[in-house]
Amino acid sequence: MILEAAMLQIQPGLTAEFEASFTKASPLIASIEGYLGHELQHCLEDDHKYLLLVKWRALEDHTVGFRESAQYQEWKALLHRYYDPFPAVEHFTSVNLD
Template sequence: MVLEAAMLQVKPGLTAAFEASFKEASPLIASIEGYLGHELQHCLEDDHKYLLLVKWRTLEDHTVGFRGSAQYQEWKALLHSYYSPFPVVEHFTSINLD
């Protein structure tokens, strides 16, 4: 499993609209092969900051499958105008601590 993490900085005054657009966009990402789940966390210290976490089966399910899809074009149209600066997206895997 791969965990995608993106810190989203939403432009001032747009948080309510962003949250509504994110609800609309969520089924788009959920429809992609290899998608395992996602959550959006709202920062307690900074009202305009969110953490997006998405679980993917493989890195390519995100970087090729989702980003190469028609759903991603819709996702971009719904969400990308809210961010400033544009978020850095990183991918993580679990470490076995046994």
């Protein structure tokens, strides 16, 4: 499993609108093959900051399957206008500590 993490900084005054748009956008990402789940966390210290975590079966499910899909174009149209600056997206895998 791959964990995608993106820190989202939302423009001031647009958090409620962003959350409504995110609700509309969520089924788009959920429809992609290899998608395993996602969550959006709201920062307690900074009202305009969110953490998006998405679980993927494999890295390519995100970087190719989602990013090259029609659903991603809709996702961009719904959400990208809220970001300032545009978020860096990173991918993580579990560390085996045994």
